[in-house]
Amino acid sequence: MNYRHHFHAGNFADVMKHVLVVQLIRALQKKETGFVYVDTHAGRGSYDLSAAAKGDSRVRNPEWPDGIGRLWAAPELPESVEDYVTLVKQFDHDRGNRDALPRFYPGSPWLARLLARPQDRLALSEKHPEEFTALSEEFRFSPRTTVEEMDGYVAMRAVLPPLERRALTLIDPAYEAQDEFEQTIKALRDGLARLRTGVFALWYPLTSRARVDEFFEQLLLLSPPSTVVLELAIAGEMSAIRMRGCGLAVINPPWKFDDLALSALTALAPILQQGAGGVASKRWLVASK
Numbered sequence: 373m374n375y376r377h378h379f380h381a382g383n384f385a386d387v388m389k390h391v392l393v394v395q396l397i398r399a400l401q402k403k404e405t406g407f408v409y410v411d412t413h414a415g416r417g418s419y420d421l422s423a424a425a426k427g428d429s430r431v432r433n434p435e436w437p438d439g440i441g442r443l444w445a446a447p448e449l450p451e452s453v454e455d456y457v458t459l460v461k462q463f464d465h466d467r468g469n470r471d472a473l474p475r476f477y478p479g480s481p482w483l484a485r486l487l488a489r490p491q492d493r494l495a496l497s498e499k500h501p502e503e504f505t506a507l508s509e510e511f512r513f514s515p516r517t518t519v520e521e522m523d524g525y526v527a528m529r530a531v532l533p534p535l536e537r538r539a540l541t542l543i544d545p546a547y548e549a550q551d552e553f554e555q556t557i558k559a560l561r562d563g564l565a566r567l568r569t570g571v572f573a574l575w576y577p578l579t580s581r582a583r584v585d586e587f588f589e590q591l592l593l594l595s596p597p598s599t600v601v602l603e604l605a606i607a608g609e610m611s612a613i614r615m616r617g618c619g620l621a622v623i624n625p626p627w628k629f630d631d632l633a634l635s636a637l638t639a640l641a642p643i644l645q646q647g648a649g650g651v652a653s654k655r656w657l658v659a660s661k
Contacts, residue, residue: 608649
């Protein structure tokens with residue numbers, strides 16, 4: 373695997389995904405009982421944005437200025453988006469940054485760790501050796517947090533069902549492999565068999581509408597519980613931008629999460645758009661009962 377999220381950290385896709393993950397965690401915490409947060413593709417945990425322009429062999433254009441950079445001083449953000457920005461600023465400050473622009477960006481594991489209560493637990497997986505080493509160091513002293521060097525899809529089978537009987541599983545692969553959607557479907561089949569009431573959040577890129585729609589068809593064959601699909605496009609379908617947006621499919625979304633999520637993405641769309649046709653959308657793949 374050659375993918376390094378380090379070069380993409382804090383971009384528009386991270387913003388979209390992390391805003392919604394924060395709100396999913398907040399929603400689950402409305403109940404006093406704890407839950408396990410499962411991150412199947414956890415990455416290295418945190419990212420130094422000052423290194424984002426330094427590729428393996430060439431200079432890169434950093435992507436964070438068109439993501440978290442646009443929100444850093446944005447006025448009048450909705451509460452759900454401001455919640456996320458505040459967490460990122462807290463993390464950045466705690467890591468020692470005193471500059472006007474962001475430098476240290478938390479990945480999804482750190483956002484979950486910042487929000488976790490004593491009764492909540494984190495199970496993090498990363499199969500890339502270098503990323504795993506960095507992730508292990510990040511969470512070496514974190515309570516109720518396990519870090520495993522393994523395929524995240526396999527890790528789901530190891531963690532679910534949890535003793536807590538409640539779980540939020542984030543499936544967020546790099547989509548380098550041609551069969552990534554197929555692997556996700558297999559993992560979901562196992563996950564739902566182990567914990568049908570669990571919350572599963574699946575991030576995906578908007579590069580080919582046909583590919584995503586085929587994935588949804590396969591997902592429906594699993595007869596999943598209620599499933600909402602949330603998407604944020606930063607440009608229209610005719611745009612030359614390779615990844616013109618991204619989505620999050622949420623199985624068993626918490627009550628009223630869909631409305632909150634759509635409101636947040638609707639506010640983000642004009643801020644993050646990079647071309648005509650940027651828009652937020654919501655649809656129920658399987659209606660809520």
